[in-house]
Amino acid sequence: MRPLEGLAQFGALAGQSLRVLRATLRNPLEALPPEVYREPILPRRVLGREIVHVMAPELVHQALVTEAGRLDKGDSVRRPLGPALGEGLLTAEGAEWRWQRRALAPIFRPAQVQNFLPAMLEAARRGAARLLAVPPGQPVAMEQETMRATFDIIVETMLSGSANIDVERAAADIGAYLRLTRWATVASLLRAPDWVPYPGRRRGRRAVGYLRGRLMAQVAARRAEGTARGDLIDLLLGASDPETGQRMDDRQITDNLVTFLTAGHETTALGLAWTLDLLGRHPEIASRAAAEVDAVTGGGPVLPEHVARLDYLRQVFQEGMRLYPPVPILARRVVEPFTLGGVALREDTAIFIPIHAVHRHETLWEAPQLFDPGRFRPELVAARHRLAFMPFGAGPRLCIGGGFAMLEAVAILAVLLREIRFTSAGTPPAPRVDITLRPSAPLWMTVAPRG
Numbered sequence: 001m002r003p004l005e006g007l008a009q010f011g012a013l014a015g016q017s018l019r020v021l022r023a024t025l026r027n028p029l030e031a032l033p034p035e036v037y038r039e040p041i042l043p044r045r046v047l048g049r050e051i052v053h054v055m056a057p058e059l060v061h062q063a064l065v066t067e068a069g070r071l072d073k074g075d076s077v078r079r080p081l082g083p084a085l086g087e088g089l090l091t092a093e094g095a096e097w098r099w100q101r102r103a104l105a106p107i108f109r110p111a112q113v114q115n116f117l118p119a120m121l122e123a124a125r126r127g128a129a130r131l132l133a134v135p136p137g138q139p140v141a142m143e144q145e146t147m148r149a150t151f152d153i154i155v156e157t158m159l160s161g162s163a164n165i166d167v168e169r170a171a172a173d174i175g176a177y178l179r180l181t182r183w184a185t186v187a188s189l190l191r192a193p194d195w196v197p198y199p200g201r202r203r204g205r206r207a208v209g210y211l212r213g214r215l216m217a218q219v220a221a222r223r224a225e226g227t228a229r230g231d232l233i234d235l236l237l238g239a240s241d242p243e244t245g246q247r248m249d250d251r252q253i254t255d256n257l258v259t260f261l262t263a264g265h266e267t268t269a270l271g272l273a274w275t276l277d278l279l280g281r282h283p284e285i286a287s288r289a290a291a292e293v294d295a296v297t298g299g300g301p302v303l304p305e306h307v308a309r310l311d312y313l314r315q316v317f318q319e320g321m322r323l324y325p326p327v328p329i330l331a332r333r334v335v336e337p338f339t340l341g342g343v344a345l346r347e348d349t350a351i352f353i354p355i356h357a358v359h360r361h362e363t364l365w366e367a368p369q370l371f372d373p374g375r376f377r378p379e380l381v382a383a384r385h386r387l388a389f390m391p392f393g394a395g396p397r398l399c400i401g402g403g404f405a406m407l408e409a410v411a412i413l414a415v416l417l418r419e420i421r422f423t424s425a426g427t428p429p430a431p432r433v434d435i436t437l438r439p440s441a442p443l444w445m446t447v448a449p450r451g
């Protein structure tokens with residue numbers, strides 16, 4: 001029996017539903033109905049299950065902020081990500097999530113994140129040197145370059161650079177794992193029981209085995225060593241629940257390290273790669289951003305104190321993430337009924353917030369497909385609903401690393417644009433969703449010294 005047919009036994013599969021499933025397996029972005037780009041809210045029944053897409057910022061706010069307590073992440077997050085991330089901050093729910101979030105918050109306070117800037121700039125400079133060593137005219141797959149830079153940064157800042165991880169191998173494993181998650185998404189749409197086999201269930205876990213193994217060994221070594229370095233491992237080793245005094249065991253710590261390593265580098269790297277591709281197609285915008293870097297640095301190297309002053313570059317990255325949000329769809333499940341925009345949401349209704357559609361919504365953006373960083377000028381931002389742009393989500397489950405990501409992205413872009421001219425080749429590849437928004441083919445670009 002083919003895998004889809006095996007899974008299909010658990011849903012009443014008829015024409016439209018089967019089409020949705022096939023599209024979800026091919027690319028969940030294609031499974032989004034076209035109305036999501038113009039309607040405020042879209043209730044549907046798919047596979048006998050109520051599914052509601054929410055796009056209007058006021059309704060997204062109501063769902064994710066005001067009524068956050070009536071939703072959880074449910075199966076559609078646990079199933080694809082649980083095998084890799086276990087019960088780390090991204091996948092945990094309820095009390096387990098709450099105490100982890102409290103315990104981990106200090107490492108992401110703005111003052112602390114600012115301390116990471118020298119390491120971010122160093123990694124950016126290593127990335128620029130790698131690119132400048134490429135023979136002229138030879139195309140590079142930009143998403144691989146940015147993955148390497150952000151992985152470098154996350155290992156340096158969160159693990160004091162000590163993990164001894166083969167970056168290429170870990171990044172390839174994460175990519176392989178994420179590709180397999182589409183099957184888990186379909187299994188959860190069908191509400192197939194946990195024991196039902198589907199491609200990737202075991203292979204997925206094996207794919208991240210190398211990374212988990214290295215991190216587990218690192219945690220054990222640091223526990224034995226007993227010296228503090230003030231990094232994420234120390235924080236996790238020292239974390240305790242203020243109410244119960246509970247501490248994390250090695251497995252929980254490893255779950256969180258894998259979570260931070262994965263969530264913390266892939267997303268930023270994709271946002272950067274798509275932004276560089278856009279810049280490679282809009283040389284006038286790239287020149288203006290490079291001119292800002294020159295003006296702020298006075299022509300010298302980019303220093304930590306320069307980064308906060310690169311306003312236009314920040315707008316460029318925001319516009320890149322508007323068009324290509326690294327996390328393009330959020331999923332929730334109703335655990336307590338309520339009404340949203342006139343739609344009665346019953347228990348177990350699946351809620352999707354297609355960030356990709358919010359960011360390209362016809363009623364929220366003028367010429368939504370156009371790359372125009374000027375949209376993020378402060379006066380225009382102030383005139384829009386705060387959640388018309390929501391790359392980091394909203395409410396209590398808001399990305400804990402948003403400030404970190406913005407800082408490292410602007411730092412990396414500044415160093416790269418100061419030294420390098422980027423050109424994109426051919427038409428841009430279509431984006432594909434494997435939890436994150438990846439290019440369906442490499443983002444080939446050529447680089448040349450800016451001179």
Ligand code: HEM
Pocket residue numbers: 089090091101259260263264265267268271325326327330331391392393394396397398399400401402404405406
């Ligand atoms: C441009 C880069 C990034 C984007 C677009 C992004 C996006 C997101 C989004 C949308 C969520 C919410 C998911 C949901 O509500 O279901 C999230 C959660 C999370 N992100 Fe990020 N993220 C980025 C960078 C980072 C970085 C750098 C880190 C860590 C260093 C990180 C760690 C996390 C964690 C741990 C969570 C779970 C938070 C919780 O549930 O309490 N992310 N991210």
